[in-house]
Amino acid sequence: MSEIILGISAYYHDSAAALVVDGEIIAAAHEERFTRKKHDADFPFHAATYVMREAGVSYEDLTAVAFYDKPYLKFERLLETYHAFVPKGLRSFLSAMPVWIKEKLFMKKMLKEELSQLGKGEVPILFPEHHLSHAASAFYPSPYEEAAILTVDGVGEWATTTISHGKGNEIKMLRELNFPHSLGLLYSAFTYYTGFKVNSGEYKLMGLAPYGNPEAEETKIFREKIFSTLIDVREDGSLLLNMDYFQFATGLKMAHDKKWEALFGVPRRKEESELDQTYMNMALAIQQVTEEIVLKLAQTAKRLTGARYLVLAGGVALNCVANGKLLAQQIFEDIWIQPAAGDAGGALGAALAARYLWKKQKRTVVQGKDAMQGAYLGPAFDNRAIYHVARKNQAPYHYFEDFDELTQKVAGILAEGKVVGWFQGRAEFGPRALGNRSILGDPRNPEMQKKMNLKIKYREGFRPFAPSVLEEDVPKYFDLDRKSPYMLLVMPVAEQRLKALPANYASLDLYKRLYCLRSDIPSITHVDFSARIQSVNKETNPRYWQLINAFKQLTGYGIVVNTSFNVRGEPMVLTPDDGYRCFMRTEMDYLVMGNYLFSKEEQPVLKNDSNWQTEFELD
Structure with a gap:
């Protein structure tokens, strides 16, 4: 009989759910991606429903539910802190206590009520400490x-x-x-x-x-x-x-x-x-x-x-x-x-802690390979689901039977300086877009950072963009001798790619410095000549690798600009509906979802759309 553990993080920020079956991470997802509320702190009902559906299990099949921290200990800390700083903090105390006394002090009861929405059955609920959940999320995978x-x-x-x-x-x-x-x-x-x-x-x-x-x-x-x-x-x-x-x-x-x-x-x-x-x-x-x-x-x-x-x-x-x-x-x-290093990852860590520390199961490590599957642990949508979105919006499209042909077409579009929304396969777990819910551009284009910040993401112009680079080409572009699959390392751009700067560079104001040509890949080279690198592996994400390789065959550069598929204040897109709506709300030029290519010039006006600038609170 399989051991099936559901991990939950909730009630602070970045609620999430993860499911581990016999030690394998089957699925993990942020609640915000479903509810479209950034950093959603509510019980992750949608995420938990998804991860169980992905595994083909129901609530009564679970061996345990593991919650990512100990609420009573947190309550103890609050009380002792207010006591230690008396009389300071009275306002904060008065605002926090009613919530704790009514709800959080009875967390186990509240959790049981929330979990009962997922199905019937008496399932043990475990409460590993918060930092143990983090530690487990880092070590076990x-x-x-x-x-x-x-x-x-x-x-x-x-x-x-x-x-x-x-x-x-x-x-x-x-x-x-x-x-x-x-x-x-x-x-x-x-x-x-x-x-x-x-x-x-x-x-x-x-x-x-x-x-x-x-x-x-x-x-x-x-x-x-x-x-x-x-x-x-x-x-x-x-x-x-x-x-x-x-x-x-x-x-x-x-x-x-x-x-x-x-x-x-x-x-x-x-x-x-x-x-x-x-x-x-x-x-x-x-x-x-x-x-x-x-x-x-x-x-x-x-x-x-x-x-x-x-x-x-x-x-x-x-x-x-x-x-x-x-x-x-x-x-x-x-x-x-851990690519989901924040509180969302605590859901996964709690589930893994339950398996190895509570159940004391043996751990198997594959040399040189982590267990996160590229962090592609969220929902996927097939071409049929994408077709339904196109029909619903009366959206003209080009369908490619041959994915090779599609990647060559998109490589050409990128090389022309166009911006492409790229929606493929399973959604990422963690805060970084890793090539399945991404917005892409040409890193050689000196105007690309400005265009993507101000016209696509609608965010502060100083914000840097990350490169996605073929894993085998990393040393050609960066001072890095190993892979960086989760975009969690900032390293220098290779010296041979840098350009000479004006003598007064350090004294220029922010935007004059920003728009100085610093390298032959200027749109991903930050002002200190660094970049936040994502290496793309042919086996882990074959479709994304294929696109970047097609761009390399065309331009000689095995690297693209990659930013998350969303506008400022919005969670990363999850569904084809989210993707098409975000595409239409921005000055993105093209959208690729599955084998479908949508050109902005051909699209009708989006019907019954709200103003995203009022829908999403600026982060």
């Missing part, structure tokens, strides 16, 4: 029999950072840093202060950091003040926050605005306001501090475990700039990062 495990995020129940040792089917926790002292919350406080949204804008802060000037006196002062006033960092990477400057423990915002303004000499930036060099320098300063702490933590993990490999999860593991610096330091022979 990794290609390593043994590894050091580093999990860093905002906060789970109490833990904000843990170092563990994974071996075989066991995970042993070795070190734990507790709330309120948190690298993730420190980074989020700077996200807040630089005018971006907490829990969604951290990647913007990371993308802004390279515009900071590392030689500027202001950057050095910011960095010094972070170390001297805001945090006390120890040699092992543990840290203490000066809570006089933070309000997340007891208040309704991240930082004490007036104290930060007095410390840094600059007010909090208003959301959507113009960015000036000061905030870029601040972004660089906190990014440098984060990288330094992550390196110290990795060195401690190496010392404690003696392991050859490191695996990472937790929200901070999505800081791909820090990941690239960590890899370059060669503290470990290699590192592997």
Whole structure:
């Protein structure tokens, strides 16, 4: 009889469900993709329904349901925190307590009620700790029999950072840093202060950091003040926050605005306001501090475990700039990062923890290959479903029996400087589009970054784009000697591809720097000559590989620009309906779904469409 475990993460942000059958990850999905509410925190009813349907099982077939954290421990942390900071935090206490007392304190009962919507039957519900769920999501799918495990995020129940040792089917926790002292919350406080949204804008802060000037006196002062006033960092990477400057423990915002303004000499930036060099320098300063702490933590993990490999999860593991610096330091022979490193991945980790730590099942590792299947774990839609969307919208299309012919056609379209929505196969699990729900462009085109940011994604013009490159061609374009399938490493563009820059480059304003020609692949070369790399494997994603290879045969470049298929504030598209609607709402030139090619010029006006700019809240 099969062992079938449903993993659930919910009630904070990025709810998700995952299903593991006899150790194989059958399916995993974010609730937001179904509900179209970005970072949806509700019980993942749609995601759970999907993963069970994908496996062909019903609720009564489940061996267990594993929830990604321990609610009682979280409640304990809230109570003790409010008590420790009395009389501060009364407003926050009064707003949080009714919800906890009415609902979250009775989480098991509430979960049972939600799960009863999925089917009947008495199924055991397990509650692994939050950081154990993260650790399990990083270690068990990794290609390593043994590894050091580093999990860093905002906060789970109490833990904000843990170092563990994974071996075989066991995970042993070795070190734990507790709330309120948190690298993730420190980074989020700077996200807040630089005018971006907490829990969604951290990647913007990371993308802004390279515009900071590392030689500027202001950057050095910011960095010094972070170390001297805001945090006390120890040699092992543990840290203490000066809570006089933070309000997340007891208040309704991240930082004490007036104290930060007095410390840094600059007010909090208003959301959507113009960015000036000061905030870029601040972004660089906190990014440098984060990288330094992550390196110290990795060195401690190496010392404690003696392991050859490191695996990472937790929200901070999505800081791909820090990941690239960590890899370059060669503290470990290699590192592997869970592609759904945030809370959504906790659903998968909880299910895997149940299998290996509760059921104590044997773990099998395939040398050199992880168990994530390229992170293509979401729903797929066949050509018939795509045809129905075309008929419903009276949308003209071109159907290609021969996929080779389609990829050659699309390669030509990309080479002409057009932008293509690319919708194939199973949706990605995790925050990155990896070639199945992607918007594509020509990396050689100096105007492509501007066009995609302002006319397709409708987002801030400074935001960088990632390259998808044939796995075998990675060293031709980047200073990287291994694969990077999940777009979680930022590495330098190969030196031979760089162009000479004007002498005053560092002093130019943001957009003049941005539009300087920096390399022969300018639309994916960030202002610091780096790129967030996705290597594409012929076996893992044959259709995407085939398209990039067709582009290479035509242009000599085995690389394309890849960004997620959505507009700003919208979750990544999931269904053909979502894909066609997003295509029609933007200035995308072409859409490919399955074997169907849609040209924007041929499409009728989209009927009964809402205004996406009011439908989706800006992230």
